[in-house]
Amino acid sequence: MTTTTTLPPQRKARTASALIAALVLGTGLAVQAAEGLRPEVGKPLQAAQDLIKAQKFKEALAKVRDADAVSGKNAQESFTIERMRLAAASGAGDLNTATASLDALDKSGKLAQPEKLRYLESLAGSAYRAQDYAKTNQLGQRYYKEGGNSASVRTLLVQAQYLSGDYTGAAKALTSEVQASEKAGGPPSEASLKLLLSTASKLNDTDKYVYTVEKLLTYYPKKEYWGDLLSRLQRKPNFSxxxxxxxxxxxxxxxxxxxxxxxxxxxxxxxxxxxxxxxxxxxxxxxxxxxxxxxxxxxxxxxxxxxxxxxxxxxxxxxxxxxxxxxxxxxxxxxxxxxxxxxxxxxxxxxxxxxxxxxxxxxxxxxxxxxxxxxxxxxxxxxxxxxxxxxxxxxxxxxxxxxxxxxxxxxxxxxxxxx
The missing domain is CATH 1.25.40 (Serine Threonine Protein Phosphatase 5, Tetratricopeptide repeat)
Known part of the structure; x- marks a missing residue:
């Protein structure tokens, strides 16, 4: 018995869309309220904002490029351009451009920490939706290094490791998650345990498999878990x-x-x-x-x-x-x-x-x-x-x-x- 647990495609799509919508809202406020934007910069950015709201992300990117082509931009103009570009590129699935814009915003010193974390979470979700699991891992790790604590990002990281074939890394992360849940006095989620079970099967790690089924039986006892566990137990090399x-x-x-x-x-x-x-x-x-x-x-x-x-x-x-x-x-x-x-x-x-x-x-x-x-x-x-x-x-x-x-x-x- 092996079970792979991944986010349903519809749920992934809804999650990513919600995060992108939050980005649009943030950039929209920036264009409307920002001071120091000349008309030749503000006008294409306003058009880009409207296109983002209409989910026409590639067209929005073109308008952002128009604003960026204006010479002599001040710090506020450059900051607003990059934030709008990040929102448009994220929606368009252009992860490299979105990540570059985030790096530029970070270097400016003007990006608030909560907003940075929101962007990283959104980009990690977009990378996962695009099946770019290496990018998902990179952005997710950065998110936690920057102080994020979203459980959904942790789920994306583990599933990205699993789907990219890094079963050892996924097993290590899931085991830590299970132990942390138990230490906190709560049961690990059944989904996490099922995914750990699948990684153990992929690794042909009988000890880890038995450990995981025991956890499933502890918190979510089912007859089929017993049958599988006892069958595995008898196949262990040291079992008499x-x-x-x-x-x-x-x-x-x-x-x-x-x-x-x-x-x-x-x-x-x-x-x-x-x-x-x-x-x-x-x-x-x-x-x-x-x-x-x-x-x-x-x-x-x-x-x-x-x-x-x-x-x-x-x-x-x-x-x-x-x-x-x-x-x-x-x-x-x-x-x-x-x-x-x-x-x-x-x-x-x-x-x-x-x-x-x-x-x-x-x-x-x-x-x-x-x-x-x-x-x-x-x-x-x-x-x-x-x-x-x-x-x-x-x-x-x-x-x-x-x-x-x-x-x-x-x-x-x-x-x-x-x-």
Whole structure:
């Protein structure tokens, strides 16, 4: 899943037109009120102003040139000419001329800072509309260097970087934007996060992609984000296959199992791991949702369901003996596994108690996986507040810590049954 977020063309056009209109208003006032303009300068400038209001920008530029051709111009005349030229050139899409006029106005020392920022914002918008992304970046950076703080210019800058292929620069800017929003106590915009997601995809940066989807799930949780995130997570080079079933468990909990193959594979993995009751539950959910039970695989699906139903009954019958052996064992491995099995089967109170005993006994062959599953059992039983504490203790670089973080993220959307 990749999403590119850009300003709609109509919105871009309206934005640029509004900024140009502001320029026209400013220049109009300048012509009407400016002192020291001789008639041979003022008359063509007045005509240029009227042409700008009529959006005849190229004709306006010709009138500005007529005024500029007058010899012996004083400082006020030159200043007014350049300001009118800037407005006309901006409307005509002549960015080089408009930028040169802005530079001339700036050097004159007569241009007020707020007006300079307004011009820079307008020109950056015009450059973006003209798909001159290098110019957009140049003008946008200058705008902020001069003290501007418009969020719309920041959006133009980032999108210009993205559309020009500078995905690294766009990702850096968007990450800073996301962090700044969070630091200020507000959520980053979904549009910014979607654009960051797209840059991460373009860069093939799995870590950045996962980071961004996690942010989307934090602030704008949607089922499709979960499916994409879990798929990406399993493709990371350091992700261990031993956590495949735990990943499926999160996919099932978030409603993001995709098809019949996912349900069948999860059920088989559960059975292989010694959790036939869980496997049967997965298949039951697949049947209930209509994903399983029809089509060419229906007979095979039913055979698997019958097998897991039988094994679940056998497990339940053997439970007292298994529990006695687990309690007598020197380590906590069997207690953790039995407790998890019970928790998955609906006996959450007893299951969590046995898992806790196993964790306390120690000697675990896979301590981080055991803590992860204890947290999962807490989430599934509604003890989400305790689950957060458990997940924070999970470490490792093989996928356990990442899954713990994602399960904790999921748990935030669930009410807790315990104080």
């Amino acid at each position: 296959e031993k956590f495949a079933l735990d990943t499926y468990r999160l996919a099932l909990a978030t409603g993001s199992l995709r098809n019949a193959n996912d349900y069948i594979e999860m059920a088989q993995l559960a059975a292989q791991a010694g959790y036939p009751a869980e496997g049967k539950q997965v298949l039951d959910k697949g049947y209930a949702s209509g994903v399983l039970g029809s089509g060419p695989g229906a007979e095979r699906q039913q055979r698997l369901r019958d097998l897991l139903t039988k094994r679940s009954s056998e497990d339940k019958a053997a439970q007292p003996g298994v529990e006695a052996q687990a309690i007598a064992a020197a380590d906590g491995n069997a207690l953790v596994k039995l407790g998890f099995n019970l928790a998955l089967s609906g006996e959450s109170a007893k299951g969590l108690s046995l898992m806790q005993q196993g964790l306390s006994k120690g000697g675990l062959a896979a301590a981080e996986a055991s803590k992860l599953r204890y947290g999962i059992a807490q989430v599934l039983s509604g003890n989400t507040s305790q689950a957060h504490a458990t997940f924070r203790t999970v470490t490792g670089t093989d996928g356990a810590a990442e899954l713990a973080r994602l399960w904790s993220l999921f748990a935030r959307s669930k009410p807790s049954n315990a104080a």
